[in-house]
Amino acid sequence: xxxxxxxxxxxxxxxxxxxxxxxxxxxxxxxxxxxxxxxxxxxxxxxxxxxxxxxxxxxxxxxxxxxxxxxxxxxxxxxxxxxxxxxxxxxxxxxxxxxxxxxxxxxxxxxxxxxxxxxxxxxxxxxxxxxxxxxxxxxxxxxxxxxxxxxxxxxxxxxxxxxxxxxxxxxxxxxxxxxxxxxxxxxxxxxxxxxxxxxxxxxxxxxxxxxxxxxxxxxxxxxxxxxxxxxxxxxxxxxxxxxxxxxxxxxxxxxxxxxxxxxxxxxxxxxxxxxxxxxxxxxxxxxxxxxxxxxxxxxxxxxxxxxxxxxxxxxxxxxxxxxxxxxxxxxxxxxxxxxxxxxxxxxxxxxxxxxxxxxxxxxxxxxxxxxxxxxxxxxxxxxxxxxxxxxxxxxxxxxxxxxxxxxxxxxxxxxxxxxxxxxxxxxxxxxxxxxxxxxxxxxxxxxxxxxxxxxxxxxxxxxxxxxxxxxxxxxxxxxxxxxxxxxxxxxxxxxxxxxxxxxxxxxxxxxxxxxxxxxxxxxxxxxxxxxxxxxxxxxxxxxxxxxxxxxxxxxxxxxxxxxxxxxxxxxxxxxxxxxxxxxxxxxxxxxxxxxxxxxxxxxxxxxxxxxxxxxxxxxxxxxxxxxxxxxxxxxxxxxxxxxxxxxxxxxxx
Amino acid sequence: xxxxxxxxxxxxxxxxxxxxxxxxxxxxxxxxxxxxxxxxxxxxxxxxxxxxxxxxxxxxxxxxxxxxxxxxxxxxxxxxxxxxxxxxxxxxxxxxxxxxxxxxxxxxxxxxxxxxxxxxxxxxxxxxxxxxxxxxxxxxxxxxxxxxxxxxxxxxxxxxxxxxxxxxxxxxxxxxxxxxxxxxxxxxxxxxxxxxxxxxxxxxxxxxxxxxxxxxxxxxxxxxxxxxxxxxxxxxxxxxxxxxxxxxxxxx
Ligand SMILES: Nc1ncnc2c1ncn2[C@@H]1O[C@H](COP(=O)(O)OP(=O)(O)O)[C@@H](O)[C@H]1O
Ligand SMILES: [Mg+2]
Numbered sequence: 001x002x003x004x005x006x007x008x009x010x011x012x013x014x015x016x017x018x019x020x021x022x023x024x025x026x027x028x029x030x031x032x033x034x035x036x037x038x039x040x041x042x043x044x045x046x047x048x049x050x051x052x053x054x055x056x057x058x059x060x061x062x063x064x065x066x067x068x069x070x071x072x073x074x075x076x077x078x079x080x081x082x083x084x085x086x087x088x089x090x091x092x093x094x095x096x097x098x099x100x101x102x103x104x105x106x107x108x109x110x111x112x113x114x115x116x117x118x119x120x121x122x123x124x125x126x127x128x129x130x131x132x133x134x135x136x137x138x139x140x141x142x143x144x145x146x147x148x149x150x151x152x153x154x155x156x157x158x159x160x161x162x163x164x165x166x167x168x169x170x171x172x173x174x175x176x177x178x179x180x181x182x183x184x185x186x187x188x189x190x191x192x193x194x195x196x197x198x199x200x201x202x203x204x205x206x207x208x209x210x211x212x213x214x215x216x217x218x219x220x221x222x223x224x225x226x227x228x229x230x231x232x233x234x235x236x237x238x239x240x241x242x243x244x245x246x247x248x249x250x251x252x253x254x255x256x257x258x259x260x261x262x263x264x265x266x267x268x269x270x271x272x273x274x275x276x277x278x279x280x281x282x283x284x285x286x287x288x289x290x291x292x293x294x295x296x297x298x299x300x301x302x303x304x305x306x307x308x309x310x311x312x313x314x315x316x317x318x319x320x321x322x323x324x325x326x327x328x329x330x331x332x333x334x335x336x337x338x339x340x341x342x343x344x345x346x347x348x349x350x351x352x353x354x355x356x357x358x359x360x361x362x363x364x365x366x367x368x369x370x371x372x373x374x375x376x377x378x379x380x381x382x383x384x385x386x387x388x389x390x391x392x393x394x395x396x397x398x399x400x401x402x403x404x405x406x407x408x409x410x411x412x413x414x415x416x417x418x419x420x421x422x423x424x425x426x427x428x429x430x431x432x433x434x435x436x437x438x439x440x441x442x443x444x445x446x447x448x449x450x451x452x453x454x455x456x457x458x459x460x461x462x463x464x465x466x467x468x469x470x471x472x473x474x475x476x477x478x479x480x481x482x483x484x485x486x487x488x489x490x491x492x493x494x495x496x497x498x499x500x501x502x503x504x505x506x507x508x509x510x511x512x513x514x515x516x517x518x519x520x521x522x523x524x525x526x527x528x529x530x531x532x533x534x535x536x537x538x539x540x541x542x543x544x545x546x547x548x549x550x551x552x553x554x555x556x557x558x559x560x561x562x563x564x565x566x567x568x569x570x571x572x573x574x575x576x577x578x579x580x581x582x583x584x585x586x587x588x589x590x591x592x593x594x595x596x597x598x599x600x601x602x603x604x605x606x607x608x609x610x611x612x613x614x615x616x617x618x619x620x621x622x623x624x625x626x627x628x629x630x631x632x633x634x635x636x637x638x639x640x641x642x643x644x645x646x647x648x649x650x651x652x653x
Numbered sequence: 654x655x656x657x658x659x660x661x662x663x664x665x666x667x668x669x670x671x672x673x674x675x676x677x678x679x680x681x682x683x684x685x686x687x688x689x690x691x692x693x694x695x696x697x698x699x700x701x702x703x704x705x706x707x708x709x710x711x712x713x714x715x716x717x718x719x720x721x722x723x724x725x726x727x728x729x730x731x732x733x734x735x736x737x738x739x740x741x742x743x744x745x746x747x748x749x750x751x752x753x754x755x756x757x758x759x760x761x762x763x764x765x766x767x768x769x770x771x772x773x774x775x776x777x778x779x780x781x782x783x784x785x786x787x788x789x790x791x792x793x794x795x796x797x798x799x800x801x802x803x804x805x806x807x808x809x810x811x812x813x814x815x816x817x818x819x820x821x822x823x824x825x826x827x828x829x830x831x832x833x834x835x836x837x838x839x840x841x842x843x844x845x846x847x848x849x850x851x852x853x854x855x856x857x858x859x860x861x862x863x864x865x866x867x868x869x870x871x872x873x874x875x876x877x878x879x880x881x882x883x884x885x886x887x888x889x890x891x892x893x894x895x896x897x898x899x900x901x902x903x904x905x
Contacts, residue, residue, distance in 0.1 A: 488769060495768025499746075499754045506743030509705060510812075513741075514755040514819050515729035524765060
């Protein structure tokens with residue numbers, strides 16, 4: 001019994017942090033419809049600023065804490081609302097999610113580059129007067145860091161309770177949370193409420209960040225991102241609606257995690273992988289089985305009928321001029337580069353070109369699932385990993401030759417994709433994205449470390465196929481595979497599957513009304529997409545000679561989406577642009593002499609524009625500059641000036 | 654046995670009873686009108702018939718098959734087609750593609766392996782049938798225009814055409830004349846009559862244009878606040894005092 005209580009007490013501090021994050025997530029989701037993945041990034045900003053002020057510059061604890069948590073964090077929230085999310089109010093939830101994903105990728109890198117610099121970030125000090133002070137409550141002991149967390153959380157709960165009960169803005173927020181439309185009809189200024197809730201949730205992010213920082217040895221953005229994803233489970237427990245439930249969910253999560261690690265034999269494999277996996281498994285299961293959550297998706301606001309129709313979808317028709325210009329320059333440049341690679345280029349550049357080609361294959365999987373099927377999957381890197389590990393293991397265990405095995409690896413990934421899609425598709429929208437994210441992290445923590453998957457501590461090596469051992473022939477092989485997969489994708493898009501997917505994207509209601517079975521067609525899309533990712537992953541392993549789990553971590557899954565979405569999610573050309581960008585941008589940055597982390601900033605910020613430019617911001621800019629050039633041309637040479645013509649075509653009900 | 658037999662359909666939304674035990678029968682080839690003031694539950698009834706909404710109680714039998722629990726696409730394949738009050742088109746598709754995709758869906762010949770082998774292009778037959786429908790609705794001049802460039806009225810016609818391509822036995826039309834001018838409305842009515850006489854399609858029409866209803870429907874159902882308040886032959890129903898009061902806002 002004392003063991004039990006000890007474990008429960010051990011779980012409370014982390015549970016409190018989960019709870020703070022979950023409350024923040026629920027707040028912004030309910031008041032602005034944004035599922036804010038950037039919350040982890042906001043926490044990291046606060047933790048970093050606090051660290052720099054307090055530890056590096058020796059500011060007093062309280063001053064640093066007050067400035068960072070009470071001033072800068074709310075301002076950051078206000079900034080995000082005013083600059084980004086306020087303008088996305090009518091955008092789809094999924095577009096909002098992608099925007100916040102862009103921030104999650106970009107912001108920590110900006111902070112690392114501008115605030116933390118290259119020097120080490122060890123020795124984070126907490127806000128309690130003595131981090132290591134021990135407090136005894138009869139048999140149980142907690143230290144200063146944990147005390148700080150518990151006391152702050154209690155304070156926050158108390159203040160939130162008072163705010164929602166007595167303060168006018170709190171009452172309005174509560175009303176907005178119940179029914180945004182009703183509140184607006186009652187004349188409440190939604191902008192003010194949303195700004196306030198962003199500031200409040202950002203304050204919670206800052207607080208969580210500062211409280212959490214000393215629990216880790218050094219400041220690393222991954223810790224905050226992982227924590228954020230874990231806390232989503234608590235938010236899901238609260239059905240993304242109830243703040244008290246979010247608190248309970250967070251605490252439960254922390255406590256169960258502590259109980260698990262307490263009772264499971266400490267050295268066993270299960271204990272080592274189950275504990276970190278728990279929040280993601282919980283999220284996954286909650287998404288699938290938590291009844292309240294599913295009904296929260298179905299039962300919309302009682303006043304949803306009075307909503308203005310969603311933004312008109314914009315016809316993104318590429319002008320013929322742009323199409324031809326792109327094609328011609330693409331072929332010319334492509335051939336030129338290929339010739340150079342095959343004759344004069346050094347091994348180094350051949351390696352980079354190969355990476356570009358292989359990643360292009362992986363990115364074609366995003367063209368299928370996001371560009372064609374309109375679903376944002378955050379586990380494409382994991383599918384690539386499944387393909388890579390399967391290929392490596394089959395070659396090793398069965399001794400098959402590499403080329404056919406790559407296809408087997410792709411098939412395994414396709415099956416995994418289809419199996420994942422079956423339950424996930426019932427959810428749809430952002431819940432599908434969150435589910436794929438949970439799957440990706442679960443794979444990383446639970447399966448990827450296992451011997452029979454990745455080889456564990458000894459990654460499985462994969463030989464290059466006979467005849468393609470040298471770098472140049474291997475590059476040619478990759479180019480051929482890319483060409484085949486590209487044609488495959490183009491045929492699918494032109495074919496029945498592609499048309500059905502376009503119909504479903506345009507109006508799922510109407511598509512079903514003519515007899516299209518959305519589930520079947522989307523499972524197919526998932527399987528195809530996962531298969532392509534698996535093939536790309538397998539080839540990546542062959543290129544490197546070994547399948548390493550670090551190449552397929554969940555963060556890559558996030559970055560891949562951000563990258564492709566910034567470029568052009570809907571076309572083969574966009575995937576190839578993304579592949580080239582992935583391999584080349586770090587080189588360019590190196591040449592210019594700046595940190596290669598800027599690539600995350602670049603593409604992360606690019607993804608924020610997804611809501612407004614679903615065709616990809618680069619494509620949008622290209623179209624705009626071309627239009628400008630064409631205006632200067634004599635009329636005879638001018639093609640039709642490209643540009644979207646917005647006309648309402650309806651949308652999902 | 655009627656073509657459509659909907660029995661005691663009840664649907665509640667968070668406290669509002671949008672439909673209260675509404676029953677309706679439609680025979681093959683019949684023209685039936687469903688009228689009622691805004692918010693009476695007409696669209697909700699369509700949504701329950703086709704499965705976009707799950708009714709809280711009641712059953713739907715169509716063509717001798719119990720579809721109460723069937724998903725939308727099954728009901729569509731069983732032969733119920735519809736258009737939408739708030740227009741629902743496929744962004745990024747041409748007018749012709751709207752009809753082609755519905756035609757392909759009806760035939761059910763789309764196979765993934767055909768896609769991969771680039772064998773999925775529309776056949777001559779498919780193209781011809783689509784063209785015939787386009788001509789019937791006088792949409793052939795905009796066949797290859799992007800759907801975004803159409804007026805609301807012609808967008809509605811595309812919806813009708815798309816529904817017709819699935820060769821429904823019963824066509825549900827939700828306020829098809831809104832956005833159409835008088836001559837377009839008359840043309841639509843003629844087209845619908847032509848389709849009915851040619852294919853024996855039954856039509857269930859929700860419509861505010863009383864003239865359209867009077868000339869088109871043989872029988873009427875009248876909904877008010879989710880309850881059926883009258884049903885019978887068109888002229889009789891439109892003449893009844895209760896209907897005039899509820900629907901036409903007349904005081905007797
Ligand atoms: N998805 C929904 N959620 C909540 N209430 C709804 C929903 N759809 C319709 N309603 C309500 O049901 C009632 C009937 O609406 P509707 O069927 O659209 O009427 P009609 O088509 O006859 O104008 C209205 O009060 C409307 O507000
Ligand atoms: Mg209606």
